[in-house]
Amino acid sequence: MPEYQDIYDIHRNLTGRTVQRGKPRKADEYILVIHLLLFDQQGRFLVQKRVRNKASWPDMWDISLGGIAQSGDDSRSAVTREAEEELGLHLDFTDTEPIFSFRNYNIWDDYWIAQIDSENLELKLQPEEVAEAKWVTKPEWEQLLHTHQVIPYMFQWTLFELYEKHFPGTRIFPFGSPAEIRGAVFDMDGLLLDTERVCAESWDKTAELLGFADVDRAKNACMGLNRAGTIEFFEKNYQNFDYQNFLDTARKLTKKALAEEIPVKQGAEEILQYLKSKNIKLAVASSTREVTVREQLEKAGLLQYFDQVITGDMVQNGKPHPEIFIKACEALELPPESCLAFEDSVNGIRSAYRAKTYPIHIPDIQPENQETIALSWKKFASLTEAKNFLKKLL
16 A cells, blocks of 8 residues: 655645655655664664665665654654654653754655663564664764764764763763772762852852952852862962952851851762662762861761762862872772762863763752763762662662
8 A cells, every 4th residue: 555745845834735655756845754863771872774675775774763754644753653663662752852853855854862771672673674783882883984884974973972962861971881880989069068059159258348350250260179279270360369368258258157057969868878888989089178078078967978088188189180089099999990970060070080980970050061061971960860870770
């Protein structure tokens, strides 16, 4: 029985006309084609190899799924149907949209992206269409591209970046994934304790008091730095400013604000409890002085969970230098490649990445940016989300 497709105009409006599949169309007549980029929870991409007797692109690797929308289909119903017919997958696209669309040679192309759990998954392939299907990592996908085994797509070299943007909780890290997680290193301010916000407010008050107009830039640049790094920044950028008075005043205001209560971040104790229950060694790597770190963690009821405490006054080079994370891993007697590193600041992520740990970004005051996205292994909105992810991993 012949298949028919709806005809769209150049503005993607339905014309009310149809065309039999494979029949020629006029220059101003368009049909709808859908594609699916399918990833699993390990960050692998599903590719399928076309059979050798295929009329177009025979014996070449293709993206996960593609198909022509039938008459009466919209893009969502088409991709849902094609996923079931071609792969045997029942996917729900109700609360999502195509990641991009474009008009090309009498076709409106829609590209969808989805992530599924591939464990114990059996794909139902069409033997007359597909010779082979497999999950590939980013390096494996790029090897296929380098050897010209893939049907060319304009976005093929950025395909994994598209995935990372839409599923940041499953970021593909440049070092891959840890073979075994044996340790975890935590920043303190802005990550375990909600003290970064208090400190920022103290800086604002001090700036107003002393007439320092560039405080926002200074706060952003110094976040995550130890005192030596902060002084170095001020000496380089504000030579005619009494920064010592500024820093001392801001520090006193912060200390006063935290004298009665230390605000703990959502999920902090829960994730520490969980990691301890899994026999994961724990360390703190904070730019703050040791006396303050121990005092605040003790007051917050969190110090008991840590095997080691490494602080800003124990290292010669503060963040973003990797020394503090390297020293924390050494104190735990673990290689950095087996340790997670939890951070909230750009400088902290830089430090953790350069130490060759696996950085997990939990943004606080500083939002994520292109650099933190590139350098983080994972990113979550809270420590609670991070714990839920680790419960599936450990």
